[in-house]
Amino acid sequence: MQTSRRSILKGSILASLAGTMGATAMGASAAEKQAALPKKEYDLVICGLGIGGIVTAIRAAQDGLKPVILEKMSSASGNTIYSAGFMLGVNTKMQQEKKLETGDTVDKFYEDMMKVSQGRGDPKLTRLVAEKADETLNWLHDYVGVKYAVGMKLVWPMLQRAHLTIGEKKPGGTQLMLYLLAKAKELNVPIVYNAKAVELLDNPQNGKVIGVKVKSKEGFEEYFGKYGVVMATGGFSANKMMLTMMAGVPAANMPVRGSHSVTGESILLTGPYFPKVVNVDQYHCGPIHGPTGANPLNIVNTGIAVSKETKRYTDEGKTYVQMSRDTAALTRDNWGYMIVDEDTHNLPMLKNDWFSYSSHKAPVYKADTIEGLAKEAGLNPVELKKVVDEYNAALKAGKLGELTPPNTHKNPRPILKAPFYAVPFQGGMTATFGGPLINTNGQVLDTEGRPVPGLFAVGNAAGGLFYDNYVGGAQLTSASVIGRQIADYVKTLAK
Numbered sequence: 425m426q427t428s429r430r431s432i433l434k435g436s437i438l439a440s441l442a443g444t445m446g447a448t449a450m451g452a453s454a455a456e457k458q459a460a461l462p463k464k465e466y467d468l469v470i471c472g473l474g475i476g477g478i479v480t481a482i483r484a485a486q487d488g489l490k491p492v493i494l495e496k497m498s499s500a501s502g503n504t505i506y507s508a509g510f511m512l513g514v515n516t517k518m519q520q521e522k523k524l525e526t527g528d529t530v531d532k533f534y535e536d537m538m539k540v541s542q543g544r545g546d547p548k549l550t551r552l553v554a555e556k557a558d559e560t561l562n563w564l565h566d567y568v569g570v571k572y573a574v575g576m577k578l579v580w581p582m583l584q585r586a587h588l589t590i591g592e593k594k595p596g597g598t599q600l601m602l603y604l605l606a607k608a609k610e611l612n613v614p615i616v617y618n619a620k621a622v623e624l625l626d627n628p629q630n631g632k633v634i635g636v637k638v639k640s641k642e643g644f645e646e647y648f649g650k651y652g653v654v655m656a657t658g659g660f661s662a663n664k665m666m667l668t669m670m671a672g673v674p675a676a677n678m679p680v681r682g683s684h685s686v687t688g689e690s691i692l693l694t695g696p697y698f699p700k701v702v703n704v705d706q707y708h709c710g711p712i713h714g715p716t717g718a719n720p721l722n723i724v725n726t727g728i729a730v731s732k733e734t735k736r737y738t739d740e741g742k743t744y745v746q747m748s749r750d751t752a753a754l755t756r757d758n759w760g761y762m763i764v765d766e767d768t769h770n771l772p773m774l775k776n777d778w779f780s781y782s783s784h785k786a787p788v789y790k791a792d793t794i795e796g797l798a799k800e801a802g803l804n805p806v807e808l809k810k811v812v813d814e815y816n817a818a819l820k821a822g823k824l825g826e827l828t829p830p831n832t833h834k835n836p837r838p839i840l841k842a843p844f845y846a847v848p849f850q851g852g853m854t855a856t857f858g859g860p861l862i863n864t865n866g867q868v869l870d871t872e873g874r875p876v877p878g879l880f881a882v883g884n885a886a887g888g889l890f891y892d893n894y895v896g897g898a899q900l901t902s903a904s905v906i907g908r909q910i911a912d913y914v915k916t917l918a919k
């Protein structure tokens with residue numbers, strides 16, 4: 425606290441000295457140095473260059489405010505650029521232009537989000553996202569210039585709600601970030617790279633968060649935000665210690681599917697303000713071949729899964745999220761092998777997965793017999809033959825539900841036609857869902873439910889919206905909705 429008071433005093437003394445003495449009196453080299461440094465007083469200091477941070481900044485600039493973005497890496501490095509780039513809307517301009525008969529409504533979107541969060545998502549935040557999604561996607565399209573492909577159905581709930589970011593690059597999150605960076609540049613939003621937020625600064629008189637201490641290549645610097653600070657630093661999916669403590673050992677043992685630079689600062693730095701931190705044991709995961717990054721997203725929903733001990737350990741009818749969770753929790757070292765036959769191998773829906781394995785040089789074992797396959801993959805040949813025979817027999821008899829564990833797949837496929845394949849995979853960490861609880865203005869709430877003055881959070885840095893799983897596309901969408909809310913709320917303070 426003393427430090428922040430000293431910093432403010434120091435800042436104002438320096439500023440008034442510079443004003444009265446003039447640049448010449450400061451000495452030419454000092455004045456040049458001062459001019460070369462970015463001005464460090466802004467309306468809003470935003471920590472983190474993911475979708476949440478940059479949408480907040482763009483909207484703030486549109487609202488006539490002066491934001492700055494501080495990014496700890498040398499480029500945008502969070503989960504946004506790793507994402508598939510799907511966002512969600514129920515009746516956007518883009519859907520209307522395509523004359524899509526979606527049959528979708530805000531209420532359905534809200535109900536789907538609440539269902540997927542097992543009723544544990546904050547109802548007000550969830551309602552806000554459902555209600556503001558269309559307006560936000562229209563704005564991203566019209567004002568920011570994001571291009572979307574519409575009309576496709578995501579796995580669940582099979583409505584035409586998905587908006588896939590497309591452009592000159594591959595469809596996905598990197599393309600989305602390129603649009604956002606171009607707009608930020610057009611609006612002259614300053615982005616300071618290699619600037620890691622390491623401490624929040626407050627006014628000791630009223631406790632309001634007024635700035636950030638930043639570690640940069642030059643040392644430590646301070647940035648001040650007249651209306652506060654936005655934590656947009658992502659979740660803690662790359663912080664093993666935090667994962668172990670809050671989400672458990674299986675989660676901590678998962679290879680990371682996305683960014684390695686999201687390490688939990690929104691929880692670590694806001695601690696002194698006693699935020700109400702929620703859902704920190706919750707996360708999204710999916711299958712991955714950890715050593716190479718190959719993605720078996722659809723393969724894991726075909727055939728049977730065995731551990732290195734050559735035992736089935738999960739119900740292959742579960743979602744890929746649940747199967748990934750089970751692989752991390754129920755196998756000795758978070759490794760499973762999907763066993764499929766030639767007919768399954770040739771399914772069109774698996775084409776991308778095989779391409780992912782070959783392009784990442786990830787191993788796929790292949791043999792003309794099940795015993796030969798086991799030898800290739802380092803599994804037990806006798807056990808694998810037994811497991812596959814039991815599975816085929818149960819499938820034929822309609823008794824897959826009686827296996828241990830049961831297989832409840834809606835469209836189970838036999839493993840009969842050679843050659844046979846074994847695909848090694850792990851449960852991988854996508855994103856954490858927990859963080860300081862926010863209200864619909866993006867203000868961080870304390871343990872008594874009161875907004876911490878001057879402190880905001882957005883995206884995976886904030887908690888409240890997600891629990892257990894998420895409707896595909898809802899994370900990028902909600903980060904954008906909340907980012908705009910923060911900027912529009914700050915605009916009301918600035919009036």
Ligand SMILES: Cc1cc2nc3c(=O)[nH]c(=O)nc-3n(C[C@H](O)[C@H](O)[C@H](O)COP(=O)(O)OP(=O)(O)OC[C@H]3O[C@@H](n4cnc5c(N)ncnc54)[C@H](O)[C@@H]3O)c2cc1C
Pocket residue numbers: 471472473474475476477494495496497499500501502503504505506507508509510511597619620621622656657658659681682683685686687689854855882883884885896897898899900901903
């Ligand atoms: C493989 C994968 C696919 C996905 N696909 C989708 C999808 O299609 N649709 C969807 O809705 N969601 C998807 N998601 C989830 C989505 O990507 C995230 O929810 C979203 O990108 C989070 O954005 P964010 O703004 O919170 O943070 P991030 O994009 O994670 O960015 C945080 C930034 O903050 C920086 N930072 C961290 N600490 C500091 C600090 N102390 N100081 C300064 N900067 C700091 C980081 O370097 C990073 O650049 C996917 C995730 C993954 C991993």
